[in-house]
Amino acid sequence: MRHSIFATFLLHVVIAFANTEIVNFSASLIHAPALDFLNWTTIRLGENELRFENAPAPLYTPLERVCEQVGPHNCPHELWLVLDLNHVEWASYTKFTLRVSWPASHPADFDIQILTAQDVLRVFSALNRHQSQAELASTRRQYARIRLVDTGVRPPSAVASPSPVPFIIIVEPLYLNVLPASVLPVVLFLLPLIGAAAMLVPVANRFLGEVATHATAELKTVH
Ligand SMILES: *[C@@H]1O[C@H](CO)[C@@H](O)[C@H](O)[C@H]1NC(C)=O
Ligand SMILES: *[C@@H]1O[C@H](CO)[C@@H](O)[C@H](O)[C@H]1NC(C)=O
Numbered sequence: 652m653r654h655s656i657f658a659t660f661l662l663h664v665v666i667a668f669a670n671t672e673i674v675n676f677s678a679s680l681i682h683a684p685a686l687d688f689l690n691w692t693t694i695r696l697g698e699n700e701l702r703f704e705n706a707p708a709p710l711y712t713p714l715e716r717v718c719e720q721v722g723p724h725n726c727p728h729e730l731w732l733v734l735d736l737n738h739v740e741w742a743s744y745t746k747f748t749l750r751v752s753w754p755a756s757h758p759a760d761f762d763i764q765i766l767t768a769q770d771v772l773r774v775f776s777a778l779n780r781h782q783s784q785a786e787l788a789s790t791r792r793q794y795a796r797i798r799l800v801d802t803g804v805r806p807p808s809a810v811a812s813p814s815p816v817p818f819i820i821i822v823e824p825l826y827l828n829v830l831p832a833s834v835l836p837v838v839l840f841l842l843p844l845i846g847a848a849a850m851l852v853p854v855a856n857r858f859l860g861e862v863a864t865h866a867t868a869e870l871k872t873v874h
Contacts (some may be wrong), residue, residue: 669752672761675825677745678736678791683768685788694795695735699822704815705730707759707801714762717798729798734765734822736791744824748831749795753818758803761818764796795820 694701708717708728718726736747751761766774771794797820801813823832830838 670755670759671750671752672763673748673750674763674765675746675748676765676793678741678747678793679745680789680791681767682787683790683792684772685786685790686768686771686794689731689733689771691731691733691794693733693735694820694822696738696741700819702817702819703730704817705799706815707757707799707813710801710803710813712800714760714798714800717762717800728800729796732795732797732820734793734795736793741824742791744826746825746828748821748823748825750821750831751797751818752821753816757814757816758801759799759813759816760802762798762800766794766796768792768794770794 692701706727718729720726734747734749736742736744741747749763749765751763753759753761774796799816799818803813821833825831826835
């Protein structure tokens with residue numbers, strides 16, 4: 652319990668300088684259609700931090716309505732990704748986290764959905780003709796759908812559409828199901844320091860006490 656609170660605290664420190672949307676999700680081996688005909692960007696170990704830029708949907712569009720009428724490639728307000736969780740180094744983790752971070756100067760809301768291949772086929776019913784051809788494979792692969800909507804307030808007279816929002820997507824395993832991999836080095840670095848600081852407090856107090864006594868004594872001899 653304690654380490655999860657600590658991890659959460661650190662994560663908040665790390666991401667406090669940007670707007671962030673997070674989802675945690677589970678990965679397990681399932682039989683799923685391969686969907687190899689999709690050319691979406693793939694996030695995998697070593698390529699798990701990617702930068703994108705998309706135009707947000709217009710102000711007041713409900714997030715769940717963004718890109719309702721979709722083809723797999725033609726809505727500018729959403730991004731589809733393949734999450735390849737099959738690498739051996741990721742295979743032992745069952746919990747992952749996906750973070751979207753964007754600068755506070757671009758007011759926007761993000762919606763993140765983590766989907767299986769079956770979910771993807773349901774969203775794109777037009778792709779169903781591929782379904783019969785898609786071979787079932789044993790995989791941990793999942794898919795992410797990321798949609799964004801403008802939340803900026805500007806004068807009604809302004810017709811200019813909102814500028815594209817730059818954002819970073821990070822996918823990483825959660826150690827002990829709570830600690831993002833990128834936060835682990837920070838924790839390992841801080842833990843001994845925190846421990847050492849706690850042990851040093853009495854020593855420091857004694858030292859300062861001695862300095863004070865010494866200074867008082869010196870003052871006395873001077874006068
Ligand atoms: C995938 O293909 C579509 C249509 O052929 C194209 O518009 C799109 O840019 C491609 N996406 C990627 C990530 O290569
Ligand atoms: C996801 O996990 C992280 C790290 O344990 C936690 O800080 C965060 O609150 C979780 N987010 C959600 C939406 O569950």
